[in-house]
């Protein structure tokens with residue numbers, strides 16, 4: 001029996017040119033390269049130029065993904081863009097990307113689940129493609145967190161960066177086994193009791209301002225590994241797979257200690273873990289597609305590989321996805 005799967009045709013990414021090192025940050029807030037590296041694994045991050053918007057980053061990543069997939073923009077009928085830093089409150093940043101690509105058919109919308117945004121977007125796109133309403137989609141994670149950071153708060157401003165990544169997905173019939181190409185399973189979770197642990201202190205309805213990111217980092221850290229490994233266990237149970245079957249673990253890049261702790265608890269070998277947090281910082285919804293594009297570009301990820309994705313962040317929201325490249 002055939003089974004519809006959302007198959008990855010290609011991926012791409014974009015990072016703003018400006019690199020901000022830990023040493024440079026230490027000139028403006030009370031911090032050190034040593035503290036940041038030891039607590040987070042971050043060495044540098046990219047920062048968008050003045051006037052460079054989330055949609056600009058997203059458009060670069062989308063174009064790179066289309067080239068990598070060898071498909072024309074006109075063949076895309078769905079764009080879902082995960083971001084917490086849209087160009088404007090509305091319209092959706094996704095429609096700017098749609099217009100930038102010259103697409104006038106299909107649908108484009110934003111999805112907001114903070115750092116879990118890309119896994120959420122992937123899951124929503126998978127469902128929409130399999131519903132038969134759409135054939136070929138761009139799933140984008142794009143952020144300019146530099147715009148919502150309090151640059152005087154050393155507990156948060158050292159952690160985040162800007163960037164974008166994108167995947168092209170197409171619905172295809174597959175045999176219906178775990179050897180299929182495409183998204184095999186996705187699992188989404190949230191628990192709003194934790195909404196004040198990581199939030200932005202502004203918004204259209206509350207303050208009529210954009211606000212700044214606030215985080216009780218220690219509390220986020222405390223819950224992260226258990227939530228991540230729990231939702232990955234759901235993915236393993238749903239597919240009858242285990243850590244031993246994974247070719248590449250591509251986690252959300254928030255903190256190297258969380259990534260290492262999760263991989264260790266799951267029994268995934270360190271050499272199967274894709275790490276970009278050292279060079280990108282935490283780019284929220286963009287971190288997973290940025291890491292995927294990195295590992296595809298240097299030929300670590302190859303067709304047929306089993307890839308495990310996970311993310312956890314504000315809300316709290318968290319999720320996992322298992323796909324065969």
Ligand code: UT7
Pocket residue numbers: 030031032035036039040115154155156158198217218219220221224253254255258282284312313314
């Ligand atoms: O994308 C998902 C969302 N985010 C996360 O996943 C982040 C989760 N949390 C974390 O990654 C970690 O909690 C942090 C990296 C944010 C902080 O690491 P920590 O080991 O939990 O440190 P802490 O918050 O317990 O702070 C330890 C000390 C404090 O000083 P005292 O109270 O011990 O004197 C902080 O004030 O480090 C101090 N501190 C800093 N020192 C130098 C906090 N930020 C800095 C800094 N530089 N940038």
